[in-house]
Amino acid sequence: MSASAKACRLFIIAAVSVIVAFGCRRVVVYLDNATLEILLNYIRTFIYIGLYCAWGISVSRRVVQSQSRRLLAAVSILMIFWFVLREVKYRFVLDDNVMRFFWYLYYIPLLTIPLLAFAVSLTLGKSEDYRLPWRTSILFVITTVLILLVLTNDLHQLVFRFPENAAVKTEFNRKLGAFYYVLTAWGALCTVGAFVVMVRKCRIPQSKKFLWLPLLPFFAAIIYFALYAANFPVVKEYLSDFAAVCCLLFLCFFESCIRCGLIQSNSRYSDLFSASSNLAVQITDGDYNVIYSARSAELLPKQTLKSAEKAPVLLGSGHRLMNMPVCGGRAVWTEDISELLKLRETLLDRREELRERNALLRREYDMERQHRTVEEQNRLYDLLQLKTQPQLDRIDSLVRKYGETDDADKKLSILAQIAVLGSYVKRSKDFVLSADEAPLITQGKLEAAFGESFRSLVFLNIRGSYLVNIGREFVPGKILMLAYDFFEDVLEAVFDSACYINVRVSGICGKLRINILTDSTSGARPKNFPGALILREDDGTAFVLDLEGGGGE
Numbered sequence: 001m002s003a004s005a006k007a008c009r010l011f012i013i014a015a016v017s018v019i020v021a022f023g024c025r026r027v028v029v030y031l032d033n034a035t036l037e038i039l040l041n042y043i044r045t046f047i048y049i050g051l052y053c054a055w056g057i058s059v060s061r062r063v064v065q066s067q068s069r070r071l072l073a074a075v076s077i078l079m080i081f082w083f084v085l086r087e088v089k090y091r092f093v094l095d096d097n098v099m100r101f102f103w104y105l106y107y108i109p110l111l112t113i114p115l116l117a118f119a120v121s122l123t124l125g126k127s128e129d130y131r132l133p134w135r136t137s138i139l140f141v142i143t144t145v146l147i148l149l150v151l152t153n154d155l156h157q158l159v160f161r162f163p164e165n166a167a168v169k170t171e172f173n174r175k176l177g178a179f180y181y182v183l184t185a186w187g188a189l190c191t192v193g194a195f196v197v198m199v200r201k202c203r204i205p206q207s208k209k210f211l212w213l214p215l216l217p218f219f220a221a222i223i224y225f226a227l228y229a230a231n232f233p234v235v236k237e238y239l240s241d242f243a244a245v246c247c248l249l250f251l252c253f254f255e256s257c258i259r260c261g262l263i264q265s266n267s268r269y270s271d272l273f274s275a276s277s278n279l280a281v282q283i284t285d286g287d288y289n290v291i292y293s294a295r296s297a298e299l300l301p302k303q304t305l306k307s308a309e310k311a312p313v314l315l316g317s318g319h320r321l322m323n324m325p326v327c328g329g330r331a332v333w334t335e336d337i338s339e340l341l342k343l344r345e346t347l348l349d350r351r352e353e354l355r356e357r358n359a360l361l362r363r364e365y366d367m368e369r370q371h372r373t374v375e376e377q378n379r380l381y382d383l384l385q386l387k388t389q390p391q392l393d394r395i396d397s398l399v400r401k402y403g404e405t406d407d408a409d410k411k412l413s414i415l416a417q418i419a420v421l422g423s424y425v426k427r428s429k430d431f432v433l434s435a436d437e438a439p440l441i442t443q444g445k446l447e448a449a450f451g452e453s454f455r456s457l458v459f460l461n462i463r464g465s466y467l468v469n470i471g472r473e474f475v476p477g478k479i480l481m482l483a484y485d486f487f488e489d490v491l492e493a494v495f496d497s498a499c500y501i502n503v504r505v506s507g508i509c510g511k512l513r514i515n516i517l518t519d520s521t522s523g524a525r526p527k528n529f530p531g532a533l534i535l536r537e538d539d540g541t542a543f544v545l546d547l548e549g550g551g552g553e
Contacts, residue, residue, distance in 0.1 A: 014051060017047050017050075017051055018047075018051070018248065020043075020047060021043075021044040021047040021048055021244070024040040024041070024043050024044040024047075025040075025044055025241060026238075027040055028040050028041060038091075041087075041091075042087075045083055045086075045087045048079075048083050048244060048247070049080050049083050049084065051251075052076050052079040052080050052083075052247065052251070053076070053080060055076055055251060055255070056072070056073055056075075056076025056077065056080075059072040059073065059076070059254070059258070060072075060073050062258065062265040063258065063263055063265055064265060065123055065126060065127070065130065065263065066129075067123055067130065067131055067132060068120055068123045068126075068263050071116050071119050071120045071123070072120065072254055072263075074112075074116055075113055075116050075117070075120075075250065075254065078108070078109040078112055078113055078116075079109065079113070079247040079250075079251070081108070081109060082106065082109040082243050082247065083243065083244075083247075085102060085105050085106065086106070086243060088102065089102035089103070096168045096169070096170060097169075099170065100154075100169055100170060100171070101151075103170075103171045104150050104151050104153060105151070106243075107146075107147060107150040107183065108147055110187060111143050111146055111147055111183065111186065111187055112143060112147075113246075113247075113250055114187045114188075114190035114191045114194065115139055115140065115143050115190045117190065117191065117194040117250060117253070117254075118139070118190045118191075118193045118194040118197070119132060119136060119139075120194070120254065120257075120263070121193075121194040121195075121197040121198045122136070122197060123263075124197070124198065124257060124262040124263060139190070142186065143186070146179075146182065146183050146186055149179055149183075150183065153177075154169075157177060158177045158178060158179040159177045159179045159180050159183065160174040160175065160176065160177055160180065161174065161175040161176070161177050162174055162175070191221070195218045198214055198215070198218070198253075198257075198262075199215065213256040213259065213260050214253060214256040214257050214260060214262065216252075216256070217249050217250070217252040217253040217256060218253060220249055220252075221246075221249045221250075221253075224239065224245060224249070228242065280294060280297045280298060280319075280333055280334040280335075281293075281294050281297060281331065281332070281333035282294070282297045282331070282332050282333065283326065283329060283330075283331055284305070284329050284330050284331075284332060285328065285329040285330075286328075286329055286330070287302075288302040288305050288306060288330065288332075291329065297333070297334075298334060300321070300332075304321065305321070305323065305330075305332050306323075307321075308321045308322060308323035308332065309323050309330075314337075315334065317338075318336065318337060318338030318341060319334045319335060319336055319337065319338075320334065320335045320337050321333075321334050322334070322335060388424075388425045388428050388429065391421045391424055391425050391428075391488075392425065394421055394492075395418055395421050395422065395425075398414050398417055398418050398421075399418070401414055402414045402415070402418075412459070413460065415459070416456070416459030416460040417460065417495060419456040419459055420453060420456040420457060420459075420460065420491065420495075421492075422456075423449075423452045423453045423455075423456045424453065424484075424488045426452070427448075427449035427452060427453070427484065428481070428484065428485070428488075430445070430449075431445070431449070431477060431480065431481040431484060432481070434477055435476075435477030435478060435481060438477070439476055439477060439478075440474035440475065440476060440477065441474065441475065441476075441477045441480065442473065442474060442475070443468050443470045443472075443475055443480070443505075445480060446468050446480040446483060446484060446505065447466070447468045449484050450466040450468070450484075450487070450503060451466070453487070453488075453491070454466060457491075457501070460495065461499065462498055462499060462500065462501060463499065463500050463501075464500055464501035464502055464503070465502050465503070466502070466503040466504070466505075467503070467504045467505070467506070468505045468506075469504075469505070469506045469507075470505065470506070470507065470512065471506075471507055475512075476548075479512060479547050479548055482545075482547055483505050483514045483545075483547055485528070486514055486516075486526065486529055486532065486543075486545050487503055487514070487516060489526040489527060489528050489529055490516045490518070490526050490543045492527075493524035493525060493526055493527070494518050494520040494522065494524055494541075496522075497520040497521070497522040497524070498518045498519060498520040499519055500518065500519045500540075501516065501517070501518045502516070502517040502518075503515070503516050504516075504517075505547070511546050511547075511548065512546070512547040512548045513544060513545065513546050513547060514544070514545050514547055515542060515543070515544050516542070516543040516544075517540060517541075517542050517543075518540055518541055518542075518543075519539065519540040520540065520541055521536070521538070521539075521540065521541060523536070526543065529545060531545075532544065532545045533545070
């Protein structure tokens with residue numbers, strides 16, 4: 001019998017067993033014979049226990065991943081424990097206090113099975129030697145604490161509360177405590193977590209295919225839990241056995257994962273090898289006697305097979321012989337690497353070609369970088385030259401005047417003017433370079449520029465003060481440069497008539513503005529800022545320019 005036929009037969013047997021157990025429960029409802037009712041209940045319980053025992057033994061033999069195998073075995077044991085516990089409670093226990101404790105014990109499988117489902121979902125698709133990370137032990141600790149809370153409920157009644165005057169404390173006269181909702185939320189969280197992890201694992205990488213089979217039990221469980229909680233009439237009438245339905249749904253989920261290959265199993269090896277036509281693989285014993293062989297596997301001498309134990313062996317036909325140990329023997333197979341060898345030769349030729357091309361591109365890049373550097377230097381030089389050329393021309397003119405005059409006082413005045421113009425040239429170039437590197441600069445640069453200019457004005461016997469209060473940490477460099485240019489333009493206009501200059505840069509009515517107050521009454525106007533506001537009084541002149549939000553921009 002083939003493996004697929006055997007699996008189909010086992011599925012039919014399991015399905016018939018569940019139907020018989022369900023039928024026993026339905027028949028009991030209509031029976032008046034107590035003896036026959038007890039017998040049918042025993043049959044139903046033994047069917048479920050036998051089903052879970054058989055499944056637990058099956059997974060212990062089929063599942064390859066050791067941690068998944070232990071977790072699934074624990075799930076089957078908990079299912080059996082749940083049904084044994086329920087049968088003992090209803091058939092053999094008469095004392096109400098003992099029955100209540102047995103009812104508390106239900107929460108061991110109720111809380112542990114969802115947790116184990118989540119742990120199994122983490123092992124889906126993992127290698128045989130995979131182990132759960134140590135952080136997952138925290139989940140087991142939390143579950144243990146919650147179980148202990150249920151078992152010790154009589155001491156604190158945090159999970160279930162009973163009336164103080166109740167003669168008997170049972171599950172029928174209990175009220176829900178605060179921690180009952182914590183237990184329910186924890187079980188739901190583990191179940192949803194298992195579902196989310198499973199959905200991620202069911203998507204085949206680099207493919208649009210999706211493994212739907214493991215999702216069906218979860219969707220069925222969600223629908224059932226919702227209808228059960230809502231006391232839906234059909235569910236209450238036909239599917240009220242919560243333990244049986246819950247265990248069957250989890251069993252279907254785990255079995256579907258095994259069938260889809262998410263949980264690795266060692267079944268159907270003979271069918272696999274007999275059907276393989278594209279895989280040249282063989283399974284041998286320790287003496288290299290072939291046990292399983294694919295159709296396309298080439299018969300090779302034992303010595304050749306043994307030579308590939310330490311490292312792959314390259315065969316003359318463009319094939320590579322591989323050898324690895326498996327439980328009870330060796331797995332040997334050949335891989336056709338002729339295309340890879342051709343590709344390797346092509347890649348070696350391409351590598352040399354790319355090396356030459358890379359060297360050429362690097363030389364072109366270096367030349368382009370040098371060209372760009374020169375262009376950038378020329379651009380900055382032209383920008384600085386254009387910015388300060390009038391002042392440089394005036395300095396040149398003052399130098400000629402200095403050489404032509406013999407008057408010592410006049411020479412000192414010329415030197416003082418040159419110092420003021422030189423300060424502007426220096427600071428203006430600094431503004432240009434700073435604004436080119438970063439559009440935003442601090443107001444401290446403008447304060448430093450004003451400070452240097454005012455130190456030079458002392459030589460012209462011009463006193464003054466300045467205040468920069470912009471109110472922002474960073475300001476566009478063009479605005480600060482505009483303020484300094486305006487200050488220089490006004491300064492050059494009142495060189496010969498002013499004795500005092502006061503400068504203030506601040507925000508007024510939402511606009512950044514520069515105010516320059518001087519005691520000059522000569523009527524001079526700034527050459528480069530015809531739009532500036534000029535207020536003349538008998539004792540001086542005020543020059544005002546909006547730097548942003550006005551005509552100054």
